Amino acid sequence: MTRKRRRLYLVLGGVGTLAVVSALVLSAFSDNLVFFYSPSELRDHGVPEGRRVRIGGLVENGSVQREPNGKTIEFRVTDGKMDLQVDYGGVVPDLFREGQGVVIEGALARDGTFHAASVLAKHDENYMPREVADALKKSGHWQGEQAATVKQ
Amino acid sequence: MMVEIGHFALALALCVSLAQSCLPLVGASRRNLALMEVGRGAAFASFALVALAFAALINAHVTSDFSVLNVVENGHTDKPLLYKITGVWGNHEGSMILWVFILTLFGAAVAWFGDNLPPELRARVLAVQGMIGTGFLLFILFTSDPFLRQLPAPENGQGLNPVLQDPGLAFHPPFLYLGYVGFSVAFSFAVAALIEGRVDAAWARWVRPWTLAAWCALTIGIAMGSWWAYYTLGWGGWWFWDPVENASLMPWIAGTALVHSSIVVEKRNTLKSWTVLLAIITFSLSLVGTFLVRSGVLTSVHAFAVDPMRGTFILLLLLVAVGGSLTLYAVRAPALRGGGLFAPISREGALVLNNLLLCCAAATVFLGTLYPLFLDAVGGPKVSVGYPFFDRTFAPLMVPLLIALPVGPLLAWKRGDLLAALQRLGAAFAAVVAVILGGLYVTRGGPVLAVLGFALAAWVAAGALVEWSERVRLLRVPLGESWRRARHLPRASYGMTIAHLGMAVTVAGFAGSAFEQERIDAMRPGDTVSVAGFTLEFTGIEQLQGANFTADRGSFILRRGGAIVAEMHPEKRFFPLQQTPTSKTAIHTNLLADFYLALGDPDGKGAWAVRAYWKPLVPWIWMGAVFMALGGLVSLSDRRWRVGAAAPARRGAAVPATAGE
Numbered sequence: 001m002t003r004k005r006r007r008l009y010l011v012l013g014g015v016g017t018l019a020v021v022s023a024l025v026l027s028a029f030s031d032n033l034v035f036f037y038s039p040s041e042l043r044d045h046g047v048p049e050g051r052r053v054r055i056g057g058l059v060e061n062g063s064v065q066r067e068p069n070g071k072t073i074e075f076r077v078t079d080g081k082m083d084l085q086v087d088y089g090g091v092v093p094d095l096f097r098e099g100q101g102v103v104i105e106g107a108l109a110r111d112g113t114f115h116a117a118s119v120l121a122k123h124d125e126n127y128m129p130r131e132v133a134d135a136l137k138k139s140g141h142w143q144g145e146q147a148a149t150v151k152q
Numbered sequence: 153m154m155v156e157i158g159h160f161a162l163a164l165a166l167c168v169s170l171a172q173s174c175l176p177l178v179g180a181s182r183r184n185l186a187l188m189e190v191g192r193g194a195a196f197a198s199f200a201l202v203a204l205a206f207a208a209l210i211n212a213h214v215t216s217d218f219s220v221l222n223v224v225e226n227g228h229t230d231k232p233l234l235y236k237i238t239g240v241w242g243n244h245e246g247s248m249i250l251w252v253f254i255l256t257l258f259g260a261a262v263a264w265f266g267d268n269l270p271p272e273l274r275a276r277v278l279a280v281q282g283m284i285g286t287g288f289l290l291f292i293l294f295t296s297d298p299f300l301r302q303l304p305a306p307e308n309g310q311g312l313n314p315v316l317q318d319p320g321l322a323f324h325p326p327f328l329y330l331g332y333v334g335f336s337v338a339f340s341f342a343v344a345a346l347i348e349g350r351v352d353a354a355w356a357r358w359v360r361p362w363t364l365a366a367w368c369a370l371t372i373g374i375a376m377g378s379w380w381a382y383y384t385l386g387w388g389g390w391w392f393w394d395p396v397e398n399a400s401l402m403p404w405i406a407g408t409a410l411v412h413s414s415i416v417v418e419k420r421n422t423l424k425s426w427t428v429l430l431a432i433i434t435f436s437l438s439l440v441g442t443f444l445v446r447s448g449v450l451t452s453v454h455a456f457a458v459d460p461m462r463g464t465f466i467l468l469l470l471l472v473a474v475g476g477s478l479t480l481y482a483v484r485a486p487a488l489r490g491g492g493l494f495a496p497i498s499r500e501g502a503l504v505l506n507n508l509l510l511c512c513a514a515a516t517v518f519l520g521t522l523y524p525l526f527l528d529a530v531g532g533p534k535v536s537v538g539y540p541f542f543d544r545t546f547a548p549l550m551v552p553l554l555i556a557l558p559v560g561p562l563l564a565w566k567r568g569d570l571l572a573a574l575q576r577l578g579a580a581f582a583a584v585v586a587v588i589l590g591g592l593y594v595t596r597g598g599p600v601l602a603v604l605g606f607a608l609a610a611w612v613a614a615g616a617l618v619e620w621s622e623r624v625r626l627l628r629v630p631l632g633e634s635w636r637r638a639r640h641l642p643r644a645s646y647g648m649t650i651a652h653l654g655m656a657v658t659v660a661g662f663a664g665s666a667f668e669q670e671r672i673d674a675m676r677p678g679d680t681v682s683v684a685g686f687t688l689e690f691t692g693i694e695q696l697q698g699a700n701f702t703a704d705r706g707s708f709i710l711r712r713g714g715a716i717v718a719e720m721h722p723e724k725r726f727f728p729l730q731q732t733p734t735s736k737t738a739i740h741t742n743l744l745a746d747f748y749l750a751l752g753d754p755d756g757k758g759a760w761a762v763r764a765y766w767k768p769l770v771p772w773i774w775m776g777a778v779f780m781a782l783g784g785l786v787s788l789s790d791r792r793w794r795v796g797a798a799a800p801a802r803r804g805a806a807v808p809a810t811a812g813e
Contacts, residue, residue, distance in 0.1 A: 003493060006493055006494065006496075009496045010504065013496075013504070013505075013508060014508060017508050017509070017512055018512070021512040021515065021516060021545070021549065024516070024544065024545045024548055024549075025516055025519055025520075025545050027544070028540070028541045028544040028545050029523075029537075029541065031540070031544075032537065032538065032540040032541040032544065033535045033536075033537060033541075034535060034536045034537070034538055035533055035534065035535050036533070036534035036535060036536060054536055066753075066755060066761075068674060068755075068759075071672040071673070071674075071761075090387070090672075091386055091387045091672065091750075091752065091763055093385075093386075094386070094724075094732075094733045094734055094735055095732070095733070105536075105538070
């Protein structure tokens with residue numbers, strides 16, 4: 001085993017592993033990159049059923065309905081222009097409330113409702129996910145001062 | 153008055169750090185012993201000064217001095233004493249003070265324990281520590297001053313974010329920082345070695361204990377964060393691949409690689425250049441983690457209200473530290489040639505494989521964490537990278553690592569015999585087959601991946617035990633002889649066995665989560681539901697008044713086969729000051745499985761949403777992490793770190809009958 005030989009093995013091993021890793025990363029990226037939309041963008045982009053996306057907006061006032069089994073919850077997410085009917089069969093975070101910003105991840109079902117796989121509403125009552133704030137700004141429903149306590 | 157003293161001490165610490173970063177370097181290049189010794193004095197002095205500043209800030213928080221802006225923003229007189237203290241680092245400014253406090257602590261420790269270091273090396277290491285300290289002290293004094301006054305002082309403070317008022321989270325930052333900042337010592341040693349152009353076995357012997365100590369602390373810190381998420385968030389998830397978690401995972405992975413590659417430098421005097429690079433990368437990832445968490449590019453509980461100046465400053469600091477050290481590496485690394493040769497199948501080869509896989513794993517986490525930020529920064533679409541990405545990139549890299557793990561320590565240095573090593577692992581093969589068959593039988597062909605996960609855990613655990621029994625020649629020599637050998641094995645080898653067993657325990661914990669059962673129901677007092685063979689009775693709910701919150705406290709009785717197993721009291725808390733609700737879950741554990749109970753929202757008609765989970769083996773995830781850290785500590789107690797540089801001559805005599813470690 002000469003020095004050159006050893007270096008060759010190391011380089012071959014390194015390059016081989018890198019190739020495998022790049023393949024893994026690229027294939028995982030192409031399937032698992034989750035795009036973020038506001039409800040209007042979701043409509044505009046024509047996102048196909050079943051494709052996993054994130055939606056950000058406000059929980060519409062008066063839209064939250066809990067099923068009596070304590071499990072399923074239905075609500076609408078709005079960016080002021082467009083709203084989206086969401087159902088979720090899990091545990092909403094402590095800070096989930098009407099009028100608050102949320103980010104939901106899931107996919108559109110055939111009937112046009114959005115099946116959420118997870119609901120994020122984080123950490124403090126003034127908190128608005130930055131994506132939601134940007135989406136609201138874009139749709140012209142950003143209420144500057146009222147929501148200016150956004151913590152990023 | 154205390155506050156001004158603290159502020160002054162901090163400014164003075166900056167001056168001392170500045171001196172610490174220049175004078176010893178000059179001294180080392182001119183071989184001027186007096187100048188070199190300045191490094192030691194400065195390291196002690198800056199530690200004392202920063203400790204004074206830290207104490208002043210803690211004092212301000214404990215006495216609720218609301219003339220200090222930092223206390224106003226985070227303190228409140230109603231807060232329990234524990235959270236008044238931990239609230240010091242529950243905010244940006246205070247946490248940066250903690251960061252520098254730990255940095256100077258490590259600097260002082262190097263000065264204190266570095267008696268057997270060559271004076272030039274010690275001077276250079278302390279100088280690099282001084283540079284890092286200077287950078288962060290500048291950052292604190294110019295962008296994040298915790299001692300700013302607010303006059304007139306308000307009546308009371310705004311209180312600490314309720315989710316941070318929790319014992320698990322109270323001690324998570326100090327451990328995490330001990331890890332992050334501890335890697336700075338390895339970094340300083342690496343940079344000093346590059347300046348000197350010399351890396352030898354003695355160098356690795358000095359670097360390893362520091363790296364190991366930092367790694368242990370980081371392991372505990374990450375485990376605490378994950379445990380906190382588990383019992384706080386109300387549905388029992390323990391890892392979310394959240395960017396903030398990834399920020400701490402990346403240095404941990406790189407640090408794990410560093411702990412392993414420095415073995416090769418120490419024992420075989422090879423892979424030097426790579427190890428130096430790895431030390432730089434590890435600390436750079438710690439800095440990246442600090443940047444991610446502190447600069448506000450991420451939205452999370454860690455990102456306190458942010459001033460863009462801070463992000464820019466940390467980014468600049470990051471560029472100087474990473475760019476500078478990598479440039480130095482590019483210039484000086486070619487001087488670090490040499491070292492023993494080894495065949496691909498050898499202990500060294502196995503450790504190279506370990507490093508290769510760990511570094512690739514760190515790279516995938518890095519990509520997945522930073523790609524969305526990068527895309528956002530260049531004006532691309534908003535995306536997020538969730539757990540499916542990491543499941544598909546990180547996991548496939550960890551599986552070969554774990555498969556190779558038991559084999560590596562059984563290979564000889566230089567040139568190993570793979571077949572012989574595999575033959576010695578016969579018992580481990582048997583364990584794997586038994587677990588697969590038994591697992592498939594018990595779960596009736598259940599989730600195959602989980603069963604394979606258990607098999608992997610069994611393989612790693614059995615492999616670690618096989619390696620130990622090989623060392624003591626168990627059953628091949630009389631038991632008394634094995635016992636004698638067992639007592640004389642170096643602590644470092646026990647450390648390895650314990651840490652590898654810990655890894656196996658954690659992997660089993662991961663696999664066990666595939667078998668969890670959940671039940672979400674609306675319950676009224678008096679209702680009973682059954683979950684995973686348990687029956688759960690809701691007996692009532694009462695209102696409680698806490699120190700700074702009100703709570704609805706549910707009472708439940710958990711039974712199994714009629715016998716009472718536990719009474720459980722999950723709470724829903726409300727902090728009026730911040731208008732924030734939090735959950736306090738109730739967990740009954742027998743260390744094999746957790747029964748996890750969380751109280752949801754009332755429906756207004758007398759029923760409460762109740763979420764009950766049975767989570768088999770989940771406690772093992774953190775138990776394994778504790779084992780890993782314990783392994784590191786046992787290894788740290790090895791006598792060869794204490795006997796110091798003169799050890800190589802004596803090693804053969806002290807440890808007979810080991811075919812190398």
